[in-house]
Amino acid sequence: MDSPRYPTDQEIWDLARSNGLDPFAITFENVPASVLYEIAAYLIPGRMAHWSYGKAYHAMKMRYDYGLNKLYEMVINANPAYAFLLASNSELENTFVRAHVMGHVDFFHHNHCFHHTGSDMVEVVSRHAERVRQYEFQVGHTAVEQFLDAVLSLQEHISLPAPSVRPRAVENHLRPQRGWSSADWGLQSPSDSIGERQVKPNTHEEEDLLRFIMVESHYLEDWERDVIEMVRQEMMYFWPQIRTKVMNEGWATYWHATLMRQLTFSDDDYIDYARLHSQVTAPLVYQVNPYALGYSVFQDLERRQGRDAIFLARTVDDDVSFVRNYLTEEVAEALHLFVYGADQDHVIVKSRQFELIRDQLVKELVHGGIPVIHVNDGDFNQRGELYLIHRHEGVDLDLPYAERTLRYVHRLWGRPVHLETRSSNKRLILSFDGHLDTKTVL
Amino acid sequence: MALFVPDWSLERKGAKDQRRHLEKIREALRDRLPDLISDESIITSDGKHVLKVPLRSLEQYRFRFHSWQGDRVGQDQGGGRPGDVLGRIPQDGLSQKGDGGSGAPGEIPGIDYIEAEVSFEELAGLMFHELGLPYLKSKPLATLPVPALKFKDISPKGLMGNLDKRQSLKQNLIRNAVAGRAQVGGWKERDLRFKTWVDEPDPEDNAVIIAMRDISGSMGDFKKMMARTFAFWMLKFLRTQYEAVEVVFLVHHTQAREVTESEFFQLGESGGTKVSSVYQLCREVIDTRYRPEAWNIFPIHFSDGDNWSDADNRRTVDILESMLPGVNVFGYAEIREGGYTSTLMSAFSRLQHPRFKTVTITHRGDVYPALKAFFPREGA
Numbered sequence: 001m002d003s004p005r006y007p008t009d010q011e012i013w014d015l016a017r018s019n020g021l022d023p024f025a026i027t028f029e030n031v032p033a034s035v036l037y038e039i040a041a042y043l044i045p046g047r048m049a050h051w052s053y054g055k056a057y058h059a060m061k062m063r064y065d066y067g068l069n070k071l072y073e074m075v076i077n078a079n080p081a082y083a084f085l086l087a088s089n090s091e092l093e094n095t096f097v098r099a100h101v102m103g104h105v106d107f108f109h110h111n112h113c114f115h116h117t118g119s120d121m122v123e124v125v126s127r128h129a130e131r132v133r134q135y136e137f138q139v140g141h142t143a144v145e146q147f148l149d150a151v152l153s154l155q156e157h158i159s160l161p162a163p164s165v166r167p168r169a170v171e172n173h174l175r176p177q178r179g180w181s182s183a184d185w186g187l188q189s190p191s192d193s194i195g196e197r198q199v200k201p202n203t204h205e206e207e208d209l210l211r212f213i214m215v216e217s218h219y220l221e222d223w224e225r226d227v228i229e230m231v232r233q234e235m236m237y238f239w240p241q242i243r244t245k246v247m248n249e250g251w252a253t254y255w256h257a258t259l260m261r262q263l264t265f266s267d268d269d270y271i272d273y274a275r276l277h278s279q280v281t282a283p284l285v286y287q288v289n290p291y292a293l294g295y296s297v298f299q300d301l302e303r304r305q306g307r308d309a310i311f312l313a314r315t316v317d318d319d320v321s322f323v324r325n326y327l328t329e330e331v332a333e334a335l336h337l338f339v340y341g342a343d344q345d346h347v348i349v350k351s352r353q354f355e356l357i358r359d360q361l362v363k364e365l366v367h368g369g370i371p372v373i374h375v376n377d378g379d380f381n382q383r384g385e386l387y388l389i390h391r392h393e394g395v396d397l398d399l400p401y402a403e404r405t406l407r408y409v410h411r412l413w414g415r416p417v418h419l420e421t422r423s424s425n426k427r428l429i430l431s432f433d434g435h436l437d438t439k440t441v442l
Numbered sequence: 443m444a445l446f447v448p449d450w451s452l453e454r455k456g457a458k459d460q461r462r463h464l465e466k467i468r469e470a471l472r473d474r475l476p477d478l479i480s481d482e483s484i485i486t487s488d489g490k491h492v493l494k495v496p497l498r499s500l501e502q503y504r505f506r507f508h509s510w511q512g513d514r515v516g517q518d519q520g521g522g523r524p525g526d527v528l529g530r531i532p533q534d535g536l537s538q539k540g541d542g543g544s545g546a547p548g549e550i551p552g553i554d555y556i557e558a559e560v561s562f563e564e565l566a567g568l569m570f571h572e573l574g575l576p577y578l579k580s581k582p583l584a585t586l587p588v589p590a591l592k593f594k595d596i597s598p599k600g601l602m603g604n605l606d607k608r609q610s611l612k613q614n615l616i617r618n619a620v621a622g623r624a625q626v627g628g629w630k631e632r633d634l635r636f637k638t639w640v641d642e643p644d645p646e647d648n649a650v651i652i653a654m655r656d657i658s659g660s661m662g663d664f665k666k667m668m669a670r671t672f673a674f675w676m677l678k679f680l681r682t683q684y685e686a687v688e689v690v691f692l693v694h695h696t697q698a699r700e701v702t703e704s705e706f707f708q709l710g711e712s713g714g715t716k717v718s719s720v721y722q723l724c725r726e727v728i729d730t731r732y733r734p735e736a737w738n739i740f741p742i743h744f745s746d747g748d749n750w751s752d753a754d755n756r757r758t759v760d761i762l763e764s765m766l767p768g769v770n771v772f773g774y775a776e777i778r779e780g781g782y783t784s785t786l787m788s789a790f791s792r793l794q795h796p797r798f799k800t801v802t803i804t805h806r807g808d809v810y811p812a813l814k815a816f817f818p819r820e821g822a
Contacts, residue, residue, distance in 0.1 A: 038456035051466055052502050054459025061456070145462075153504045283517040285528065292517070336520040340528055341513035347529045349522040350513055361515045371505045390505070395512040397505060404503035 006091045007263060009098060015259055016102035020311065023105035024119075025080035028098070030087045037061045039074045039084055043238060046126040048230070049133075050148050073097045077108040077241070079119035092269045096276050099259040103252030110315050111247070113240035116160065121237050128230040135223045144227070150408035151228050155235045156370045157209035206375040209388070210235075216378050219414025228412070242368035246319045250294010253280060254310070257295070286347075288337060288361065296331045297322065319365045327361070329354040337361075363394070371397055373419070386413045390421035397421050399430070406432045466500050472568055476810035569810070570679055574819035575770075593637040600636025609635035649684040649738040649770075651677060652724050655706060656745035658695040658715040665777040668803050669744035670707050672775060675813055676742065684738065690727055694720035696750065700727075716750045717743075717786060718757040725765050734768030741765070742773040742816075747784025755789040766795050773816050777803045 007015070009028055016023060031039070039045050041057035063069040072089060076082040083101045085094055108114050118124060136144045206212045214220070214228040241248065260273055281292040302310045313322060332354050339351045339360050351357070377387035386409065390397055402419060409417045409432075416433035427442035510531055522528070596609055611626065614633040618625055653673050655661075680687045691706035692698055695713040698720035724741050732739055749755050766772060776787050790800050801812040 034456065041456055049455060049459050049462075051459050051462040051500070054456060054461065054463040055500060055502075057456035058460040058463060061460075153502065156504065283519070285518060286514070286516050288515050288517050336518050337515055338518065338522055339513045340516045342510040342531055345531050346527045347531055349524050349526045349528060351524055352522075357515055360513055363512075364514060369507070371507060373505055396508045398508050401501075401503050401506055404501070405505050408503065 006095050007098075012095070012098045012102060012259065015262060016099075016106070016255065019255075019258065019262075020307070021102055021106040021255065022109055023081070023102050024078075024109050026083050026101060026105055027080050028083050028085060028101075031084045032087050033064055034061065036071055036074060036084055036086050037064060039076075040071055044076055044121060044125050044234075045082075046122060046129055047234070048125070048129040048148075050145065050152065052152060073101060075101050075104045075108075076122060077105075077114065077117055077237075078121050079109075081105040081108065082122065090272075092265070092272050093276065095263070096256055096260060096273055100252045100256040102259065103255030104248060106255070107244070107248050107251045107314060111240070111244060111318075112316055113243050113318050117237050117240060121234075124237075125234060128234065131226065131230065135227065139223065147224055147227060147411075148231075150411040151210070151231045153405050153408040154210050154213075154412075155231050156368070157373050158211065158232050158235050158239070159207040160236060160239055206378075207372075209373055209375055212375045212378065213386075213409075213412045217413050218384065220412065224412075239368070242370075243318045243320075246288075246290040246294045246297075246365070247314065247317060247322050248294070249291045250296075250298050251314050253277075253291045253295040254298040283336065286340070288335070292335060293327075294322075296335055297326050300328055300331045301326050320362055323358065323365060324362050327358050332357050366393070376420070380418060383415070385416040385418065388417070388419045390419060392422040396423045399423060403430055403432070403437050406430055406437075410434055463500060470500065475565075475569055476807040566678055566682070569675070569813075570682055572814060572819060573679055573817040575683055575817060593639045595638045596635050597638045598632065598635060600638055604637045606635045606637045648686050648688075648736070649680050649740060650688045650690060650732045651680060652690045652692065652727060652739065652741040653706065654692045654694065654698075654720045654724060654741065654743040655709075656695070656715055656717070656720075656743075657693045657709045658713050658748070660715070660746050660748050661710065661777075664779065665744070665746060666707065666710070668777045668806070668809060669775070671806075671809050672744070672803070672812060673707075673742070675809070676740070676816070679813070679817065680740065688732075690731075692720050692723055692727070694723070698723040714750055715745070715748055716754055717745060718754050718761060721758050721761040721765070725761055728765065728768060739769040740771055740773070741769055742775065744775050744777055745786065746778045747776045747786040749784070749786045752785060752789075755786055758786070759789055759793055762790075762798070763793065763795075766797050769797060771816055772798050774798070774800045775803055775812060776800065779804060 009026070013023065013026065037060045038057055040060055042053050047053070060069070060071075064071070070086070072086055072093060074084045076084075081101075081104075083098070083105075085097055089097065108117070132144060132148075210228060210232050214225050214232070220228070257277065260277075265273065281289060281295060283289055283292065298310050298313070301313060313326065317325065337352075337357045338349050339353075339356050340347055341350050342348075372391040372393075374389050374391060375386070376389045377385075379385070380387040388409070390402075402421070406417055406419055409419075416431060418429050418431045420427065420429050422428060429440040429442065431438045431440070516528070593604075596606055610633055613635055614626055614629060617630070617633060618628065651673075655669055677687065677689060689703070691701050691703055693701050693706060693709055694716070696716040696719060700723070701709065720743065728734065728739060728741075749758070762772065774787075774790055776784060778784070787800065787802070790798075799816050801808070801815050803809060803812055
């Protein structure tokens with residue numbers, strides 16, 4: 001071979017399909033590092049502006065500039081999907097990255113967690129960004145920024161629609177403008193007054209904190225409700241990615257490995273590829289490398305139960321069930337997993353026992369590692385106060401953080417807010433009434 | 443699926459939000475000023491170098507789990523046995539700088555610090571922005587900023603246009619006389635004399651700080667440090683406001699005397715306290731060296747307020763009252779670690795005068811508010 005020929009986008013896509021993958025069509029774009037890191041910080045191009053994205057961008061870009069870290073690509077879940085490749089990638093790196101992207105896009109297409117994510121999210125976030133810009137014009141940049149500070153602090157506390165039995169195409173077709181239908185707002189029927197719909201103590205729990213505040217707060221202006229809904233919409237789109245980090249990366253890694261094996265390269269390129277692959281799956285000390293974990297579990301599952309089993313898992317599982325159902329002792333041992341924890345002021349290895357490792361891992365993955373906060377009462381003390389409950393599952397909240405976040409809740413609710421949690425095995429209520437933080441031990 | 447290469451060169455969103463984040467950090471820096479300005483490394487510095495201040499990147503508060511409660515799963519090369527120590531828990535403080543120590547992958551999830559470089563000027567700028575000079579001596583505005591140039595001196599070198607003919611003639615005569623010739627003539631270069639000007643100190647541009655400190659046995663290291671910090675920033679601030687700032691250092695226990703700057707900050711002696719002695723000396727210094735018409739006078743007295751007797755407190759107040767009309771601001775900073783009010787402070791509290799300010803400093807963070815109290819910004 002005189003000059004090596006690398007496969008085109010189309011050839012890799014066809015190869016992926018011949019292996020049983022079913023990715024959306026993919027638009028590849030070469031972008032300079034500053035743009036790639038920008039997309040990585042905002043997670044989707046064209047998103048609304050906020051300093052927190054700038055902080056992420058700064059941190060990532062700095063690590064890239066110092067050579068500590070390099071992103072090869074960013075994939076956007078849309079139909080057609082977008083894949084942004086670093087302009088300085090070599091041909092081989094791009095081949096490797098394209099093969100990897102095939103796995104991601106197939107996963108977006110078929111994993112059940114993504115059933116509700118819209119195929120046009122890039123356009124949706126652009127419209128959101130435009131609306132936010134207009135609000136900045138109307139009420140001032142600072143007002144919007146401060147409001148976003150509050151909303152973004154709670155963005156993880158939404159609940160996702162339950163998996164639908166309807167085919168996704170139909171659903172998307174039926175609801176092009178989600179969240180703005182009046183039914184969602186509950187403003188249509190006159191009998192449905194705010195007072196009646198408010199959650200009463202110990203009767204019902206509202207899981208979607210952000211939605212509850214958006215609908216029930218007496219304090220918010222229209223533009224503010226709109227901003228909350230936009231943030232919620234975007235978070236609904238990102239939640240599945242949080243829930244399937246291990247699987248998604250594992251699936252993509254499994255497929256870049258599989259597809260690269262079917263392509264022909266020069267010896268030098270093989271060595272380069274091997275280096276890339278080992279970089280991606282290199283162990284991290286204080287956390288589990290999701291690429292390595294997902295990859296190993298898929299490999300092991302295929303070895304034990306065949307290829308159909310891994311396709312089934314990629315469709316119906318999320319990280320929690322994936323690890324709980326398929327992680328075996330052999331894989332945990334091969335990956336050198338262990339449980340560690342604090343012992344006074346040191347961090348020590350605690351155990352290498354398989355069951356402990358698996359259970360601990362599952363615990364970490366539940367709810368994306370984010371505390372579950374429910375609304376218990378929207379008219380607490382019959383004074384319109386908000387009473388939240390943290391569903392304590394063994395690990396306490398970071399209380400200083402929780403106190404500060406409660407101030408944001410108050411910013412949105414406008415009346416005193418309370419959060420019930422547990423700390424050191426005691427029931428505890430944190431409150432903020434607009435002036436004073438109080439902590440009550442029950 | 444062609445490979446597009448669109449033009450991204452106008453994309454600036456990340457950079458814009460990054461700048462906003464940094465702006466917000468600067469705002470946060472302002473909130474930390476009270477702590478920063480009492481940092482010893484600043485006070486003992488020459489005031490020129492660049493400070494590296496570890497700043498947290500801005501927190502994004504949310505509901506999250508306690509970092510080190512409960513176990514987690516990690517990954518290693520296979521060697522670690524139960525009980526092996528992996529590392530230390532990062533302390534939630536300034537000891538943990540950077541991004542968690544080593545640059546290796548898998549850092550301890552720690553606190554994000556951005557090491558911000560803050561130049562001394564920047565810090566001072568942030569701080570002095572909040573200060574003002576409220577009691578300027580009244581003087582017609584028109585005479586204010588013009589530097590007064592006056593020909594006052596004679597020099598053998600200068601510009602021909604400034605030739606002092608009378609003096610030059612005199613020199614020529616003298617030289618000829620020395621040579622035994624009673625005549626004018628035979629001009630040489632060295633006969634010439636020129637008028638030279640001096641910058642007449644404009645009273646409005648000059649200030650003197652009369653720093654007084656109690657060096658009695660009860661003034662410990664902390665009290666010394668606070669006095670030093672305060673005096674340091676006061677001097678820096680006044681230097682930004684006046685062309686020339688002089689400082690007179692007076693110390694006292696039962697007797698007062700003038701000392702050098704280094705002595706002022708280091709002296710620690712035993713003995714009692716008689717505050718009137720130093721106020722008396724201060725009045726003498728003002729009367730003899732710094733006429734109130736020509737100088738902006740800023741006396742400042744640091745003490746813990748443990749004065750000798752009530753009789754002396756009364757004497758002190760009397761002397762103080764006699765000085766007040768002549769000074770810009772007379773400050774009394776009481777530095778103490780306990781919560782009681784000293785007899786001196788209660789004696790002073792009966793004295794109501796806009797040019798007399800008292801503050802109490804009990805910890806580092808009080809220095810900045812004290813400065814603000816002495817130099818309130820008008821309209822603030």
